[in-house]
Amino acid sequence: MRQLLEDGFFxxxxxxxxxxxxxxxxxxxxxxxxxxxxxxxxxxxxxxxxVHYVNRDPLGLANDFHSLGFVPEGTDLHAVATALSVAFGDGRRQSNDFQGVMNHLYDVMYDFNFSLPPDYALVIRALGSLEGTAKALDPDFKVIESAYPFVIGRLLADPSPDMRKILRELLIRDDGSIRWNRLERLIAAISQQSSEESSKKPGDENTASSSDWRSFDMHSVVSATEDLFHFILSRKGWRVRVFLIQDIVKASDAFLQETTFPGIFEEEGNTGELNPE
Incomplete structure (x- = not known):
């Protein structure tokens, strides 16, 4: 991942x-x-x-393929997006296995005359070969799943506008609602890294650990968080503010119901459904 996404020479x-x-x-x-x-x-x-793959955003993926020159000019990107939706199924078929992802994509690439630049073809070869090598040691290894924390680290560390835009897409849906599960995972990962850093003993700086490759620079985290808040408070972020207030009201309502009237709601099921008894 360092070779591919940081140095560009792999x-x-x-x-x-x-x-x-x-x-x-x-x-x-x-x-x-x-x-x-x-x-x-x-x-x-x-x-x-x-990010678009993880977000299950086929139109976003189709636009990525177009901007990178994978599909010929004049191709109907909505048709590509529809084909991608069919290829990925209902979400249960979504794979974090690189070879599984490529198996989903091959038919679409063939049908729409994809043309990969030579170095991108080498990327596919390298990731496929690497995943095969890793699976010989750990059959459950998935290169995309393993790359995800590193990619998040890159998004937080890089202050460029294109990276900040991708970070917003990761956490905020097109309609303005927040992907709370993604935000929770991101905060948990940063918190874990922060606690690991604070618990290091003197002299441990040069000791390699399994988490070193997914380190988060706290200055970058603060900068990215400020950028996200600026976006939410900007004119463009009005939809996010509306959804944020709605989510806060719903959470507060559920909390007050459970606190004020304990025992009168169903133990199982959605909060707010009165127990018939």
Missing amino acids: HADPHPGNLVATEDGSLAYFDFGMMGDIPRHYRVGLIQML
Whole structure:
């Protein structure tokens, strides 16, 4: 992920013969005959595609494919979005397995004459090869799921307008409602990282840990949070404010019902449904 999304220069053939784990826990690469160079525009596009995939936004994905030049000019993007919706099914078929995602996409790519730039084809090869290598060690490994915290870290750390826009898309729906589950996951991840950092003992700075690769820069988190609040309070964010107030009123109403009238509502089911007894 660092190679793909930060440096833009990556090893495109990470099969087991080209990788060695050293005694100190580092990863050594061999055979640099197949390398890829991915410009910033494509790196941002990768992050945006992942966010639109996670948000189950087929039209957003179709627009990503168009802006990156994957589909020919004049292609009906709504038709592409419809095909993507069919390919991904009802959500239960949505996969965090890279090969599973590609299996969903192949038919759509063929039907709409997708044309991938050479370096993007290398990205697909590299991720597929890497996931295969990782699955040999852990059959449950999913490269997209594993990449997600890193992508969030990139969104928080990069103050550029395009990254801030992607962060807003991740947390706020098109109609202005907030994706509370995403926001909760993001806050939990930041909180966990913060507590891990504060519990480090002196001298631990140079010790590698499994969470180092998903570290959050707290200055970046504060900056991104300020940016999000500025958007919510801006003229463009009026819809978000309306939904935010509605959500607060609903939550307050549910809390008051449970606190003021304990026991008269159904134990199971939606809060607010009176118990017939």
